[in-house]
Amino acid sequence: MIFESNASDKITPYEEYPYLVYGRVSTEKDEQVSSLENQIDICRNWIEKNHFEWKEQAIVLDEGITGTLLLDRAAMQLILQKSKKREIKMVVFKSIHRLARDMKDSLEIRETLLGHGVRVVTIEEGYDSLYEGKNDMKFEMFSMFAAQYPKTISVSVSSAMASKVRRGEHIGPIPFGYKSVDKKLQINEKEAPTIRQIFKWYNQDNIGFKTIARYLNDEILAGNASISKPRKKQLWQITSVQRIIQNPTYAGIFVYNRYTKVKIEGRKKQIQNPQEKWIIYEDHHPAIISKEEWKKANNKNIRKFKTRITPWNxxxxxxxxxxxxxxxxxxxxxxxxxxxxxxxxxxxxxxxxxxxxxxxxxxxxxxxxxxxxxxxxxxxxxxxxxxxxxxxxxxxxxxxxxxxxxxxxxxxxxxxxxxxxxxxxxxxxxxxxxxxxxxxxxxxxxxxxxxxxxxxxxxxxxxxxxxxxxxxxxxxxxxxxxxxxxxxxxxxxxxxxxxxxxxxxxxxx
Structure with a gap:
């Protein structure tokens, strides 16, 4: 598709100037939706001010995708593909924050576009590769600020979360066996008997995860009202039973900062932090089982059983x-x-x-x-x-x-x-x-x-x-x-x- 300039004189070196306008929001919240309209409006103003004809078809959007994940951004991947095929000559962004929130990704995107003759414009920073030439310092400086922003937000959010935990509030999904009352965990008396029965079978009767799951399903199918179904599925599975056994929440303990997210090959992945980084809150909420029961379940000498290695498939x-x-x-x-x-x-x-x-x-x-x-x-x-x-x-x-x-x-x-x-x-x-x-x-x-x-x-x-x-x-x-x-x-x-x-x-x- 070709977009022509409105100007009668030669304001740009091209008589026909294919361009794309890129917009991105990281969530689908109302304020972010408004931000998307704002991005397009700012870019449109720049396009018309510089004597190009505005075309709605030139807009490409990544909605609900964080700027730190380049590989998940379909619209950005499309821009890079079009630049490599010499299908576009300019890309306009409201700001480098919209381009990427990772400095490495920002520089990589810019180099790819410039390497294929594509003009890069970020309006808020006043950066225009047509006039900046080989001056990379300005772009790199603003990219560094953009990369630092999500880290600053992450620190602020983490501090706020830690403050909530210290006040006795619960963060994250509500575990089976509990309900939320005024942002704090309270025992769900309908589901709690199932938790106690699981620990009883495991600790006193020495029954394994798979058999416990089968027993629970048998009781449900038999109409035993004291045994509850899992919340998301109709029947119990081995992994669900195992997670309950290993979860210290049921002993009234809350573990904060147990997991973190890291970026690996362009994607975010959740990993477990070393135990010395965990922050453990004893008696954070009402316990369904005693600490002794939980420790007994999680201190069994399972090493006497030979480790089962999953066969290569x-x-x-x-x-x-x-x-x-x-x-x-x-x-x-x-x-x-x-x-x-x-x-x-x-x-x-x-x-x-x-x-x-x-x-x-x-x-x-x-x-x-x-x-x-x-x-x-x-x-x-x-x-x-x-x-x-x-x-x-x-x-x-x-x-x-x-x-x-x-x-x-x-x-x-x-x-x-x-x-x-x-x-x-x-x-x-x-x-x-x-x-x-x-x-x-x-x-x-x-x-x-x-x-x-x-x-x-x-x-x-x-x-x-x-x-x-x-x-x-x-x-x-x-x-x-x-x-x-x-x-x-x-x-x-x-x-x-x-x-x-x-x-x-x-x-x-």
Missing amino acids: EFRSLLRCSECGSNMIIMQSYKKKKDGSRTEWKYLKCSAFRRGGYQYCVNHTPILYENFREFVLAELIKKGESIAVKFENNTEKVREKKIAELKKRIAILQEKNHRLIDLHIEQLITKEEFIEKRSEYEAEINHLKNDLFLSSQEKQKEMDIKSIRQAFEKLNEKDQDLHHAFKTVIDYIVVHPDGQIDFYYRFDD
């Missing part, structure tokens, strides 16, 4: 149960022989059945992992041979189908948009309805055009075909770890209880 995230849709996982077992040696084997099992037994799913016919891997390899190699010539066309067919659907949808919306004028002239709709509907259509058309742009990139098509071809070639190396090859070729595999297997490929129409 080359099909992780690719196998699905046909009955419940849960992942199929790899289990391992062994049998000791009279001479002291033992025979080991691995087999497939539905993860839902493993967690909760027949209350969650059915037990599949045992399939040995080695036999399953050998069967899948044979099927894939056979598939590769049958499509060696045509799989490139299959990949292109899927892409062309998507492009055709996008074009069809755009054409339909454009036709509806044109018809709005007739409806307004004939007074079948009011002026307000006309403006509202037109904005809705134009926004959706713009979104679909961006999808069409990304789907039409020849480079991405070549990368897909190349990776699929390499994956099929890799399958001949049977002694190697083939997880990446499997994931490239296979979309998912459905495993039925009787052992039947259905393949779904990434390149099929």
